[in-house]
Amino acid sequence: MSDLNLGILGNCIIAALVDTEARIVWGCLPRLDGDPVFCALLDNGPDPERGGYWSLTLPNGRTREQAYLPNTAVLRTVIGDAEGNAIEILDFAPRHKQYGRMYRPPMLVRCVRPLSGRPRIVTHLLPRFQNGELRPNITRGSNHARYVGPTQTLRLTTDAPLSYVLEHVPFLLDRPMHFVLGPDEILNADIAETAGGLLARTRDYWRDWARSLTIPFEWQDEVIRAAVTLKLCAYEETGAVVAALTTSIPEAAHSQRNWDYRFCWLRDAYFVIQAMNRLGVTTTMEAYIGYIMDIVGDVETQGLGPLFAITRSADLSERVAPALAGYRGMGPVRIGNEAWLQVQNDVYGSVVLAATHVFFDRRLELADRHGLFEQLERIGSRAVQVWDKPDAGLWELRTREHVHTFSAVMCWAACDRLAKIAGVIGRRERAAYWRERADAMHARICAEAWHEPGGYFASCFGGGDLDASLLLLNELDFLTADDPRFAATVDAIGTSLRSGDFLYRYQIPDDFGRPETAFTVCAFWYVEALTALGRRDEARDLFGKLLARRNPLGLLSEDLDWHTGEQWGNFPQTYSMVGLINCAMRLSIGWEEAF
Template identity: 30%
Template sequence: MSEAVGRQGRPESSSGTIVPIEQHSLLSDQRTAAVVTPDARVVWLCEPRIDSPPLLAELLGGPDAGFFSVRPLEPAGDPVQRYVGHSMVLETSWDAMSVIDYLDCSEGLPTEPAERSRLVRVLTGTDQALVEFTPFPGGSNRLECSADGIEVRDGDTHLVRLRSSPDLEWHIESHGRGDIARAEVDLSAGPVVLELLCGTGADEHALAEPQRRSATITHWRAWVDRLALPPLQTELVRRSALVLKALCHGPTGAIIAAPTTSLPQELGGSRNWDYRYCWMRDASMTAATLVRLGSIDEAMDLLDWLLRLIVSGGASLDRLAPIYTVDGEALPPERSDPNLPGYGGSRPARIGNAAEQQFQTDVFGPIMDLIGRLGRAGAPLDGRHWRLVELLVDAVRRRWQEPDQGIWEIRAAPRHHVHSKAMCWMAVDRGIALAGTVFDRPVAEWEQLRDTIAAEVLSKGWNPDEKAFTAAYGSTDLDSAVLAMGLSGLVPPGDARWVSTVEAIEAQLRRGPTVYRYRRDDGLPGEPSGFNLMTCWLIDAKILIGDLDGARALFDDYIALAGPTGLLSEEHDPVTGQSRGNFPQAYSHLGLIENALNLAGAAGL
C-alpha cells in the first residue's frame, strides 16, 4: 500500500444503505470531480464543469438518480481502497479483482476549458465482474448501444459515450425513471478499460490508456513532491494538499469550496447548501495554505482571476459578491431540484446559493493576508497587485463600519460581527506591512485606520459579563469565529481577554473532537453539527496560549475524523460520530495542514 491513509472501508451502497459521507473518495481533473463509494461506485459526477448539472447523482437521489458501478459478480467481501502513488488515482481491490479509477489529466486537460473529460476505469483480476451504468434521468435521456459501447442521448443529441476495450456485450433495460446498461466481464481473459467520454472531442487522444494513467499520476505527484511538508502526520497533510489542489479550477484559477452540493449539516434537515463555487474568503485561505507549503502558483492564479473579475468583469471590491462561478460569473438563482430527494432524505437538494446576494466584510482580510504571504514568500508581485492592495484598503475604509451577514452567511438581519471587524483590521494591517516591505510606499493614513478599527472592536466586541469576545457588538452569544481576534494578531497571545475567550469557547462550544460555530437560534430549522475549521482554529489558539498538550490531543482527535482515504467533510456530528456537510471541504483540509505546521513549529520539528 503506497499511502498510510488507504484503509479498509465497510461499503454499504449496493444494499441501499446510506454510505457515511467520510467513507467516500474523490476523483478530479481540476475542472470537474467524481465522488466514489468504498465499493467503487461512482455516485456523483457533474459534466462538463464542476457546477454543471449532474450526470450521476445517486449521492443525493439514490440509485434512480444515476450511478456507475463495477463489482465482483458474486459476493467477495469488503474491498480495500487507496490512492495510488501520491495522486488522485484511486484503486479499489477485492480478493480476485481490482479497479483503477481516474479523471484523465493527460495532454493538458486540467487547464483546458471544461468542455470534455474522460473518466477512466481499468478492471483487472481473475474474477467475473458486473458493470452497471445509468445516468441521471434528466430531460429525455435514453441509452443506446453503439459500435463501441453505450451512448447517452437526449432526443437526437449525443451527450455521453461509455466505451469499453475490449468490446462488451451490453444489455439495456428500464430502470426507475430511465435506462440502465449492464455487462458481465470475465477478467481472467485480461484487463478491461471503461471510458466515460463526456463532451465533444473526448474520444480524441494520442496516448494509450497506460500512458494516460501514468501522465495523470505524474500530474499530481510532480506537484505534491515539490511541497515542503511538516514531519507531523505527513501522509494526511500530503493528502489534504492534494485535495486543495483538486479544488483549484485549472482553466481559470478559481478555487471552489467543495465539489458537492447539499450534503446535509443535519441528517434529515434542510441545512443543505451548494458549495461548487468560488468564495474569495475560502479560496484565499486555501491558496494561502498552499503558499505556506511552498506552492505559489495557485495563489498567483487566484489573484489573476480576481483581477480579471475587477478589470474585465466590472466588479467593485467594496461591493464584491461573496461567491462567483469558476468563470467569475454570477450564480444561478438558488433553487431546489425536485428530482433529488437528498442524501438520507435531507431535502432540499439545492442548486445555486442565495448567499451570493449577501454583504460580508470579512472577505477583505483573507485576500490581503494571501497577498501578504506571497510577499513574504518572494512571489513576483507587481503594480497590479499593489493596486489590488490599495483597492482592498479603500474597500475597508468605505464599509468596515457597516453590519454584515458574516462568515456564517446568516440568513437573517445583518449584525456588527466581531470576526468581520477583525478581518477588516487584518486587511489594513497586512496592507501596511506590504506597503513597507514589498512595495516601498508611504501609507501613514492607513495606520490611523487600522488603529481606529482596533480600538472599536476591542471596546465593543468585548463583553465583560461573558468574559469573552462575543459574536457581535452588544451580544452575549459566543461564536468560535472570534478566535480570529488572536489568530490574526489583533490581540497578542497572552492578552487575558483572548485567553478567557479561548477558554469560554472550549467550555461552551466544544463537544469531544468537534467545535460548534455557535449555539444560538439563527432562524433556520434544526441545528448544524460541529464545524471542522473551528476545531482547527481552537487547536491553533491553544498553541498560541501555550496549551501544547491540549492542542496535540485535540489534533489527534481531529485527524481521526478523516475517512479511510484521508478525506474530510465540512462538519462532524458528535452525537452520531459521523461526518456532515459537503465533501471534501477545503476549510477542513487547510485547517489540518495549518495545525500540523503550527504544532511542528511549536515542537521545534
C-alpha cells in the same frame, strides 16, 4: 444507505466521488459546477435502474481494499467474492503535462484487471442529465456508446464487450479491460495503450507534485492527502476555488440546512490559499489572484459579493431540483446559493490577505507590483467604509444582521496588510495612511466587541454571545498570543462551545434553530489557538482525535455528529482539510528534531 465514506477523482476541471463499492455516485460534467450526471448520492430511490451512478463490480462481490496509490489522485479498489475471484479497479481523471500545457480533459478512466480466479464482472453506466430529470438517449458503435443529452453528449470507449456493458450482463474478465468516459470525441488509438498511458502519466504527475510540497515531519500522509484534495477543489481554468464539490448534503439529519457549495467563496478561498502557501504551493494563489482581480472592477460602487461562480458570474439564484430526493431522502436539493445576495463584509479582508504573500515571496515574479497594490487599495477603501456596518457575517445568517466582530477584524486585516505591503514596495505615504486607519479600527473593535461582564470578545459589537471564529484573533495577527484577552476568549469558547472533541460555531438559534452538529473546522481552530497559547500537549491530543474522524480515505466533510462522529455536510469541505494542514504544520516536531 448513502454515507460520506467517499473518495475523490479529479483533475482540476472535473471531479467525481466514488463510494466503498467502487460506484461513482457523484460527478459534474463538463466542469466542477456542471450538471451532476452522476447524482445517486442525492437520489436514494428504491429503483436500482433509476440511474445517476456508474458501478463496476463482481455480482456477489464485496470490497476488500480501497486506497489511493501513494501520493496521487488515483484510487485503487479491490473487490472479491466467496469463490476466490478478485478484481482490481484503478479510477482516475487524466492530468499531466503535454505539449507545454496541462492536459486535463473532462474525462474519467476506469482500468479493471483480474487478480485471482475467473471473475465475472458487471457494469451499470447510468448517467442522468438536467439534475437527474432526464435519461440519455443511447447510440452505439463498434467499441463505443454515446449518451446523448440536451446540452452535452458523453462517449464511452471500451475494449470490454459493448453489448454486455449496455445490457448490464455479467461477463468474464479474462484480461485487463478499460473504460474511458468523456466528451463525444473519437478515440483514434488503441484503448488499452491509451488508458495505460494516461494512467502512468497521471500517476507520475501527482507523485511529482507531492514531492514539491513542503510538508511537516509528522502526519505526512495526512497532509499530502489534504493537499491533493484542496488541489482538486481548484478550477484551474479560471483560478477559482470551490468550497466543496457537492450540493445539498445536509449539515444534520432533516435539518433543511442543505446548500450548494460548488462556488468560490472569497473567504474560503483565502483559507485554502493560505494553507497551500504554507506547503510551498504558490501557483494556486497566483491563479486565484488573476481570478479575483477580474471581478473587483465595481467594488467602489456596488461592493464585493461573498461568492461567485467559477467563471465569475455573480448571479447564483437558488432553485430546487425536483427530480432528486436528496441525501438519504433528506431534500431539498438546491442548485445555486442565495448567499450571493448577502452583505458579508469580511470579504474585503479575504481578498487582500489572499494576495499579500505575493509581495513578500522573492520566488514570485510580479510584473506590476504597484498596479496590483493599487487594485488592492480599492478593496481596502471599501473595507474602511463598511467595517462597522451590519452584515450577515461569516456564518451567513439569512434573516438577521449585526456588526460582526469577525467581519470587522477582517476589514482591519485588509488595512493592516496594505500598510505592510506599502512599506515593502516603498510607498511610505500609503503605508502611513493605511496604518492610521488600521490602528483606529483596532481600537474601536477592542472597545465595541469586548464583553466586559464575561471577559471575552463577543461575536457582535455590544453583544455577549460567543463565536468560534474568534479563535482566529491571533492567527489573523489582531492579538498577540500573550495578550490576556486572547487567552480569555479562547477559554470562554472552550467552556461554552466545546462538547467532547468538537465545537459549535455558535450556540444561539439561527434561521433554522440551534445547530445540531459540530462545524469541523472550529475544532481545528481551537487546536491552533491552544498551540499559540503554548498548550501543545492538549492541542496534540485533540488533533489526534480529530484525525481519527476522517473517513477511510483521509477526507473530511463540513460537519460532525456529536455522538457518533459521523460526517455530515458538503464533501469534501475545503475548510476542514485546511484546518488539518494548518494544525499539522503548527504541531509537528521539526525535521532536525526527529533524528
